[in-house]
Amino acid sequence: MEPESTDDVEPMDDFERELQAALARRPAPPDLKRKIVGRLWQQAGRSHRRMIWLERIAASLLLVAVAGAGVFWRHQEEQRRGEEAKQQVFTALRIANHALEQMNAQLAEHNQDGQ
Amino acid sequence: MKTAKHREGTLVLPWQPDFENLIDEHQSMVFSLALRMTGDRGLAEEIAQDVFLELNRHLNKIETPLHALLWLRRVAMSRSADALRRRRLRGISVEIDETHGAQAEERSSPLADRVERLLATVPEPQRAALILRYQEDLTPEEIAAALGAPLATVKSHLQRGLKLLRAKAAIHLKEYVRGA
Numbered sequence: 001m002e003p004e005s006t007d008d009v010e011p012m013d014d015f016e017r018e019l020q021a022a023l024a025r026r027p028a029p030p031d032l033k034r035k036i037v038g039r040l041w042q043q044a045g046r047s048h049r050r051m052i053w054l055e056r057i058a059a060s061l062l063l064v065a066v067a068g069a070g071v072f073w074r075h076q077e078e079q080r081r082g083e084e085a086k087q088q089v090f091t092a093l094r095i096a097n098h099a100l101e102q103m104n105a106q107l108a109e110h111n112q113d114g115q
Numbered sequence: 116m117k118t119a120k121h122r123e124g125t126l127v128l129p130w131q132p133d134f135e136n137l138i139d140e141h142q143s144m145v146f147s148l149a150l151r152m153t154g155d156r157g158l159a160e161e162i163a164q165d166v167f168l169e170l171n172r173h174l175n176k177i178e179t180p181l182h183a184l185l186w187l188r189r190v191a192m193s194r195s196a197d198a199l200r201r202r203r204l205r206g207i208s209v210e211i212d213e214t215h216g217a218q219a220e221e222r223s224s225p226l227a228d229r230v231e232r233l234l235a236t237v238p239e240p241q242r243a244a245l246i247l248r249y250q251e252d253l254t255p256e257e258i259a260a261a262l263g264a265p266l267a268t269v270k271s272h273l274q275r276g277l278k279l280l281r282a283k284a285a286i287h288l289k290e291y292v293r294g295a
Contacts, residue, residue: 015281016249022230023250026150028142029160036138036167043168 132177138167141184144251145191151246152195153202154235162194169194188251189261192243199239226288233283241276244269 012020145166149159169190170177177183234242247258259269 015284016277018226019230019245019280020249020252022224022227023151023234023246024227025143025147025250028146028163032142032146032160032163033135033138035160036164037135039164039168040171 130179132174132183134167134171134174137170137183137187141187142167144184145187147250148188148191148246149195149198151231151234151250152192152239152243153198154231158198158202159195162191162198166191166194185261188247189263192247192261196239196243229288230284233280233287236283237276237279240264240268241272241279244272245276245280248273 142163146159146163149162149166150156153159153162166187170183170187173186177186234245237245243262244258247253247261248255253261255266255269255273258264258273259266262269264272
């Protein structure tokens with residue numbers, strides 16, 4: 001019968017011992033570590049470049065937002081000043097109208113006195 | 116634990132993983148697992164690189180040297196299985212040459228080369244169990260943990276794989292194997 005010593009408590013037979021010897025760990029390629037570290041640096045470089053781009057995009061967006069806010073504020077300010085000027089013109093017209101009405105009334109009174 | 120602990124009045128500093136030391140220590144294990152699983156030296160090297168890069172991303176979760184070893188073993192086996200699956204999907208089959216393309220100074224004995232060639236013909240789940248059993252000297256329980264498979268399945272894979280390998284060896288390695 002064939003020995004089947006797969007259980008960890010059973011001792012290995014000759015074939016298993018030879019198999020174990022044949023399957024000893026192989027040395028890794030000598031430049032494996034250098035390649036891994038190289039790829040790590042590459043990834044770090046890519047991530048750094050990505051960060052720089054993100055910062056640039058964020059700065060551009062901030063600039064656009066600030067410029068937009070400036071334009072909006074200026075537009076609002078112009079509107080406010082226009083409204084103010086309009087109110088001032090209306091006030092001046094009201095005052096002039098009032099003065100003309102007074103003059104009209106005085107003239108009418110003066111005409112009545114003359115007759 | 117990653118935090119410092121006081122034990123009997125002395126400060127025990129936590130273990131700090133050093134990535135380059137971990138590569139030095141485990142590159143042979145990771146590379147050998149990938150090589151024997153895939154039978155392709157180039158692919159094995161690529162898998163080993165990917166496994167260590169993934170380790171670097173998870174370095175803050177590695178708590179002890181043993182944890183690092185178990186993590187690397189598990190991920191190396193899983194990445195190798197993924198690579199084999201991808202290769203099957205693409206319909207690529209790799210003929211395993213006697214030395215897996217190894218450089219002259221790395222070549223093992225003729226028997227080891229032939230055993231590796233025979234091992235490469237064993238079905239993948241059985242091969243995985245055999246590699247962990249005879250390369251890494253793991254118990255079936257440890258293999259089950261490394262592969263995330265039930266213990267009974269692992270034992271069955273070991274028995275069947277060994278039986279198959281023994282039968283193949285009896286035919287192909289008569290001159291080397293006694294009692295096969």
